[in-house]
Amino acid sequence: MDERIERYFGQEISAEEKEKFEADLKSDPILADDVAFYLASKQAAQHVREIKLAQRHAEWSSQKQPDDARFVSLRTWYAVAAAVAFIAFGLAWYRLAPRSQDLQQLANGYTMENFTTLGVQMGSAEDSLQLAIHNYNRGQYATATAICEGILRKDPQHAEAKRVAGIIALKLLEYDKAIDYFHQLGEQQGLYANPGKFYEAIALLKRGAAGDREKAKDLLHQVIEGNLEGKEEAVKWMD
Template identity: 40%
Template sequence: MMKELERIDDYFAGRLSPADRDRFEATLPHNPALARSVAFYLLARQTARQEARRMLKPLPVRRLPVRMLVAVAACLLLVLGFLTVWQTPPSVREVADQYLSERYGQLPVSLDGQSDSLKTGSQFYNMGEFRKAETVFESMLQREPTHPEALKRAGLVSLRLNQYDQAIERFQRLGQQTDLYANPGIFLEALARLKRGQPMDKNRAKKLLLTVIQGNLEGKKEAGQLVEKIKFN
């Protein structure tokens, strides 16, 4: 890398022989790695000039030959094309993380009819004390294995602790309950599978998200957004 940058610097400083200069210019349009290195060199030099101006110590600006300017322009066009190609969509885990952070970064602790255990566990969750929250919610589930809010919050704690198998199991138990007015279990299971990322998890998550959309279940809007954001096979 350093030798390549030295050659680039020699080119722009006019230190290359005519033959080497011609060879450099002929190679540039067909060598993506060299084009990226030239772009890095130009950006670094421009940054240095800006910093020097800021410190009221301008660097001398040297007029470049026309053929050199043409080569620079060609290089920048190549780099712009590569940057467009390199703009890849976020990974499925990043999309799931973003939603979980926005929607479940904090849990409500003052809902009407909420038990003291739910409040306590949620307070631990909100403070980042996930092990303590896990203990509280697990104790609730031992007493009431089908408690929907305990299953939901315990599953969220499992996600925070990267215990994906346990999170999926809890969300599945929640999603199987058919007597709830609003049930986020299927949607949350999809998120947990996107986070876990095992073989077939992505396709399974897509099916779950489509089930949420087609069944008009809780999380329908978000499920549609995830399907659009994530490139499924």
Template identity: 30%
Template sequence: MEEKDFVLFDNYLQGDLAEDEELAFKNRLESDGDFKKQFMTYKALSGYLEHTLSPEASAFTQNLEQISQAHFSASEERVDKPDRKGFNYARLAIAASVAFLIGIFLFNQIKTPSYTDFNTHEPIELTLRAGNVKDLVEATKAFNNKDYAKANAILEGLLVDDPENVQLQLYFAITNIELDQFDSADAMLNTISQGKSVYKYRAIWYKALSALKQGETEEVKALLKQLPEEADDYEQAHRLLNKLD
């Protein structure tokens, strides 16, 4: 195969051949088996390079790596838990009672705000653009009955059919905070808070609650300060901020 044939392949694929040249090219493909074989490989390689070297493909690979990393580190943590079975339960019970008493004492003394002081979520009223209405009703019931594990599973299914639905995203994130799945919750709340939906500020409020539940007081303060006065949650944010200061 000669160099000029490769240049010809490229010109053909780029649509740069004149009409008569293109006709001659197609005729040669028909009549010259070797030429055709080379061209088919050349074409497959061009397609391969175009896709695998594109910025979209590297964005996909990066995103996949992140999600995969998060998934595998989370499942490792879950696997680690049964190892603690050997703990002496009697000791644990004593420690727990002591901690409980100290807790009550401290609570009465200082009243440090905690996540549970603020996790009174507005009842869910979902709307769907796609997907199953029965699931929607089930998700609503489960969420309003505080069965967050069930709501989480159903919302996840609904989001597969309607991934752009910000309302579903928000409630899914809330269930993740309730279930201590903070990575997933925080990632989704970040996306919502950077978007333009009506849930933008609520997402910041929930980011703060997520940080509160994780004990990241400084992060909570920084987030609460981002809420403008017109935000629905401004008042309770202010209240929480005062308690933290």
């Protein structure tokens, strides 16, 4: 668990660290998950303390009613035991149960961080593609798509046009189309850096249809084993 969590809630963190932690919390699903577990643990401990306090109060009150003392004490201890067992089971399940949503959350976080806007290199030799990216950044997705499709009609092997077209489709939630573009890109040979398989895994995770998670995991393993673009993220996601 991130050591910043306890310091953050204990107000033992600098203003700069606090700002960084809160920014990370918005974009890192694993950190958010750890924070949720930390808070649940704190709440569970507080619940046990409250039950024990109630038990002491019941014992004190029972001194005035000796006939009921044993019954009250046993009932309270049963409550404590049940609460502790329930909390222990709940926290263990929380930690050990399969987290089928984690990969999808990571994919969503990655797209938010990396695909909200794309870098533009105005004045480059790829002016048409840069115009498509510029339109994408302005929210003109239909225009951006049309430009990319025009480039691909002239040059079906244009890797960057496939990448951008796939990202646009992903933005529009056209997952089948995005998967197709990224799959074509991932199969393309001779590229210096090829994010196709990694992006295809992201699109599969976001679509979330039957079998998509398994296909995405297989692609992530291929990214890691092939030392492909996206390996750093894939290693973290599959850890």
